[in-house]
Amino acid sequence: MQMLLMLPSLRPxxxxxxxxxxxxxxxxxxxxxxxxxxxxxxxxxxxxxxxxDSAQMPPRQRRRRSVAGIDQDELLEPDALADPDSSFYEINGVRLHHKVCSHEDEDEDSSSDQSSGSITTASDAVRKSQIGLPILLLHGFGASVFSWSRVMRPLARMVRAKVLAFDRPAFGLTSRASWSADDAKPLNPYSMAFSVMATLAFIDYLGAEKAILVGHSAGCLVAVNAYFEAPERVAALVLVAPAIFAPRKVVKEDQSGDQEAQQTQNVPSDENSPPNLFARIWGGFLQLWKHIAGLVFKIVTAIQGVVRSFCIKALVAFLRSSLGAALVRWVMDKFGVLGVRNAWYDPSKVTDHVIQGYTKPLKSKGWETALLEHTISMIIDSASASRVPVSKRLSEISCPVLVVTGDTDRIVPAWNAERVARAIPGATFEVIKSCGHLPQEERPEEFLSVVENFLRTMFANPNEQVFQAAV
Structure with missing residues (x-):
């Protein structure tokens, strides 16, 4: 027993x-x-x-932001990005970038050619016949004055007057004005109303009573709205790939008529048939449900209005947040250049010069905020119940109108542009072959020919027409 008690002491x-x-x-x-x-x-x-140890690790380099190849850490003021032929015109505190081409400059070039021994032909004399109306060029969404660079000088020679193109707020090199609904400024610079006011102000700037408005894509909305605002100031409208009607499915009338006829055949309407108590009860039951359905529809419509208003406010708040700015930068980085290429009939012919022309505005400070404010203004305008859409007023246009489209436009299909031409009384409709959404850039010669034929038909005086016939 003692040995058992001693065992623990022997453990290692x-x-x-x-x-x-x-x-x-x-x-x-x-x-x-x-x-x-x-x-x-x-x-x-x-x-x-x-x-x-973290103190001995080399410092990390901050990742530089880039959008469509443009370094976003080296943004400049729009004035610093201006070209030698750029000008700025201030309206309501917004410096609008624009360029002007004059036929007088072309006359100097032609006179120098004549002094070198060139001969003026009869076709040159016809080309110099007086139309005498200035032209204002209105670019589309995401574009700028650059989109008109290939046709401005030829148009000036054509009309024997000045041709002006300006960058609408949020685009090009026009200053990025800060604005919110709480501001005391009289007009939102990113609204349609401001673009219309600027268009009419540039007509005054040119010292003209009337002008020909040439709009492209979303710029057609500005041109048409400017006409409705002051029809006496617009001599003619040239709508290029007009983004006025939203694409929709066309339902054939005969099919809908057949369905209505089939539905009416299922309703008993024989007055000579014997009275049926069940049929009367069923008819009254249907009438009751008809009234109930109408009441429910009115309630749902009212709820939809409230929900829609709430959704619009939520969307606007999101677009004005830092997440909205990050989203628009991501979209422009991923799809900006792709969108330019997709606008052409043959994307492989889009040169680096074209890409640089469209991405240059991404170098200006505040471009994403301005683009978001423009988008917000479009959303608010479209949700306004008091304003009649332009698409429902096209029949009121009485000035000469030309609608031009490319046959392979992937953004505004040719059939959609034709709808605009059919809705305007007396409008001329022209299709340019093997052309996409930008006829003035992709097919400038064909575009100028179509526009010239239209303008000379509408504005050439009888003496000039006789002279042309003689030639």
């Missing part, structure tokens, strides 16, 4: 106790074996698997 000490006891001796042994010299540079020199 724990392994941990042995290690702790041996630690001082092992440590002194390691210190004795370490060679003399300077201390190690870092812990990783002794232990290759360890992580270096």
């Amino acid at each position: 000490p724990p392994a941990a106790a042995q290690l702790l006891a041996a630690a001082p001796a092992r440590k002194s042994l390691l210190l004795a074996r370490r060679p003399a010299g300077p201390p190690a540079a870092s812990a990783s020199a002794e232990f290759p698997g360890s992580v270096p």
Whole structure:
């Protein structure tokens, strides 16, 4: 029994106790074996698997933001990006970038050609016949004055007057004005009303009573709205790939008529049939449900209005947030250049010069905020119940109208542009072959020929027409 009590005292000490006891001796042994010299540079020199101290790591370079190849850390004021032939015209505190081509400049060029021995032919005399009306060019969404660069000078020669193109707010090199609904400014610079006012102001700027308005895509909306605002100031409208009607499915009238006829055949309407109590009860029941359905429809419509208003406010708040700005930068970076190429009939013919022309405005400060404010203004305008859409007023246009489209327009299909031409009384409709959404850029010669034929038909005086016939 005593031997059993003595067994615990004979157990060996724990392994941990042995290690702790041996630690001082092992440590002194390691210190004795370490060679003399300077201390190690870092812990990783002794232990290759360890992580270096953060203080000794090289500083990280901040990632630079780029949108469509444009460095967003080196943005400039729009004035600093202007071309030698750029001008600025201030309206309500907004500096509108524009360019002007004059036929007088072309006359100087032609006179220098004549002095060098060139001969003026009869066709040159016809080309110089007086139309005498200035032209205002209105670009589409995402474009700028650049989109008219290939046709401005030829148009000036054609009409024997000045041709002006300007960048609407949020586009090109026009200043990015800060604006919100709480501002005391009289007019939102990103609204349709401001673009219309600027269009009419530029007619005054040219010192003209009337002008020919040439709009492209969404710029056609500005041209038509300017006509309705002051029809006496608009001599003619040229609508290029007009983005006025939203694409929709066309339902054939005969099919709908057949369905209505089939539905009416299922309703008993024989007055000579014997009275049927069940039929009368069923008819009254249907009438009751008809009234109930009408009441429910009115309630749902009212609820939809409230929900729609709430959704619009939520959408506007999101677009004005930092997430909205990040979203628009991402969209422009991923799809901006692709959208330009998709607008052409043959995307492979889009040169670097064209890409640079469309991406240049991305170098200006505040471009994403301005683009978002323009989008917000479009949403609010479309939700306005008091304003009649332009698409429902096209029949009121009485000035000469030309509608031009490309046969392979992927953005505004040719059949959609033809709908606009049919809705305007007396409008002329022309289709340019092997052409996409930008006839003035992709097929400038064909575009100028179509526009010239239209303008000379509408505005050439009888003497000029006789002269042309004689030639």
